[in-house]
Amino acid sequence: MTASEAPAVEIRGLAKHYGPVRALDGVDLTVEHGSVFGFVGPNGAGKTTTLRVLLGLARADAGSVRVFGGEPGAMRRRIGFLPDVPGYYSWMRADEFLRFAGSLFSLDSDTLEARVRALLDMSGLGGVNTRIGGYSRGMRQRLGIAQALINAPDLLLLDEPTSALDPIGRKDVLDMIAELRGRTTVLFSTHILGDVERVCDHVAVLDHGRIRAVGPLDEVVSRHAGAQRVVVQLDGDAGDLAERLAGETWVETITRALPTASNGGDLVEIATDDIPRARRRLPVLVAELGAGLVRFEVRQPSLEDVFVSLVTAEPDPGRAERRPAESEGNGR
């Protein structure tokens, strides 16, 4: 395999400890060219550590990391990076920082000026002449994304890129990431699952330093979501219905959500593999209770369902001995 044919990112058996804390525990991950790859996990799962090793900022205790088939440090010209909390020289303006960043890539002056202008427009910082020290978090984040794109990278690594943004800023960033699909490989870590569902074609779920699931987004969801969900809402208290459902053999789990201003009443969510039976039995049970059925909805499983089931699942001793790649495939 030549370097040009090599995956954008190839991680094998990556392990990293901080003293007694096992931050990464045999991570295997392959990110193909042109994909938009979501790297999700709870806080402390090891997402940032993985990115740091990928960038050559931290040493691995074991395993290998290749970027475009080469050592990560040697591929920095092809990588753009946004840390979770980007730090700037507060005395610079946005255009100065972008010129500084571009100069570190030895861009010629015409290319640099053209990119600076385009990225300032993209980030909405074109007309801002104040120093970066006075920027809001959102402005700093947008500038961070702009500087990560100054070298027109083949691989863009984003650590929690939308966490500091308001809904409009988040939409702008996600739209920008979506536009890069096919041209630039994007690997971004996040715990905002909606962002992943919106723009990613591939996803990896990391928890306690281990990959719990990896692959095409729809495949991961269908493989790990488990039972489908039925959401039922009554015009009164759903406690009796929940009690009756507990005795039904087709019901796997029951979750109640108490009334809020947004859901408008008492909700019951039922996990089941037998949707036809749920359609037949639920109206009967509601009628027997003398309640009114306000809502009956079969909800498709989401990445959130997968995430919750994988991250909250008790560790399986047998699974703990297996490498993620063997249990989940290689992520392509």
Add this chain to the structure above:
Amino acid sequence: MSGSIGTLAGFGTLLRKELTEIRRTWRWLVLPGLLLFFAVTGPVGARLSPELLRSVIGTDANLPTPTYLDSWAQWTKNLTQLGVFVLLGTLGGSVSGEVRQGTALLVLTKPVSRAAFLLAKVVANAVLVLVAALVGTLVTWAITIALFPTVDAGPLLRATAAWLVLAGLVICLMVALSARFSALGSVGYGFGAIIVLSLLSLWGPATRWTPAGLSATVARLGADQSTPVLWPVLTTIVLMAVCLLLGVRTLARREL
């Protein structure tokens, strides 16, 4: 951990950034301002010190007439004491500050060598110190000419040149320390190193052959006295190189 990036990749850009930062932040005010203050007050203090002393101990006191050498002595004393401490204080966070603020992370994930990152700081601060010392020297020289009948600038220039070597050592030491320690820790270790050099200077052979003798050399040169210069300067330059190598090595191995 820097991968296959050129040994000094990015040095020019980083040096320009450092010099611009000095120019556009408080840093250009501190050392040059202080040296300018020394340059003005030193000759005036030397010229007026007999009158000041007589006003305290009485007009009958038999005090020697001050000469331009007293002006040079004020200048060299200020440089070797306060000048060095200001360098310690201002350079303690030169690398660690960037690591703490996250700017190092953005810079060092680009095709830049960590050696260039560190050396740019050393060179930029050396330029600042050189310019400040030159301006201060010219000012103190000019004021001394105005206040004293005869002036020989030779001792002043030789003493300032020797002090620049000492300042170079302090710069290299502090930048290297800040590649490993926090700003406070670097200042603490730097201060400790200066104390060790001062204690060593009490031992004759160390004064003649090692950097420990450089402070005394500056003072003696300013007083137009003969003093061993070659070995204290040479060993100081060697120690500067050692500090730089250790700093580069420390930063190269540091996880960010």
